[in-house]
Amino acid sequence: MPTCLFCKMASGEIKPDIVYENDRVLAFNDINPQAPTHVLVVPKRHITTLNDLQESDAALVGEMFLAARDVAIQTGIADSGYRTVMNCNADAGQSVWHIHLHVLGGRRMNWPPG
Numbered sequence: 001m002p003t004c005l006f007c008k009m010a011s012g013e014i015k016p017d018i019v020y021e022n023d024r025v026l027a028f029n030d031i032n033p034q035a036p037t038h039v040l041v042v043p044k045r046h047i048t049t050l051n052d053l054q055e056s057d058a059a060l061v062g063e064m065f066l067a068a069r070d071v072a073i074q075t076g077i078a079d080s081g082y083r084t085v086m087n088c089n090a091d092a093g094q095s096v097w098h099i100h101l102h103v104l105g106g107r108r109m110n111w112p113p114g
Contacts, residue, residue, distance in 0.1 A: 004096075004097065004098050005098070006026075006040075006042045006046075006098035006100065007046050007098060009026060009028065009042070010026050010042065010043075010044040016029070017029040019039050019071055019074065019075070020039075020041070020067050020070055020071050020074065022063075022067070023044075024043060024044055024060060025041055025042065025043055025044060025060075025063055025064055025067045026044055027042075027067050027068075027071050027103070028040055030102070034102075034104060035104040035105060035106050035107050035109075036105070036106030036107055037075045037077050037082070037103070037104065037105045038102065038103070038104050039071050039075070039102075039103040040100045040101070040102060040103075041064045041101040042064075042099070042100045042101075043060050043063075043064060043099065046098055047098065048099070049088050049089055049094065049097065050086060050088040050099060051088060051089070052099075064101045065084065067101075068082075068084050068101055071103050072103060072105060075105070075106075077105030080105065080106075082103055082104060082105030083102075083103075083104045083105065083113075084101055084102065084104075085101070085102040085104065086101050086102070
């Protein structure tokens with residue numbers, strides 16, 4: 001999608017603060033962090049919302065969570081704990097229309113989240 005912010009990051013047109021990258025996913029620091037560590041993991045292929053996932057995307061979504069694990073280890077939050085969140089549509093807080101997995105840590109997380 002030529003106008004999608006995360007697609008522009010995945011293509012290199014916009015340079016995010018990259019934390020992790022492989023052929024299928026990109027992880028970068030959130031520009032509006034909600035925790036001391038707040039990284040977004042995005043697939044390089046555009047998928048608008050969770051509702052748009054196909055069964056063939058199962059491996060890609062799994063890879064996003066494996067990347068989240070690697071980010072947690074790399075940033076030093078794996079042992080103390082971290083939260084992963086995917087929002088779907090406006091009422092859930094999705095503001096960029098390209099699926100992304102939030103990795104939050106570095107402080108105690110409360111429940112319910114809000």
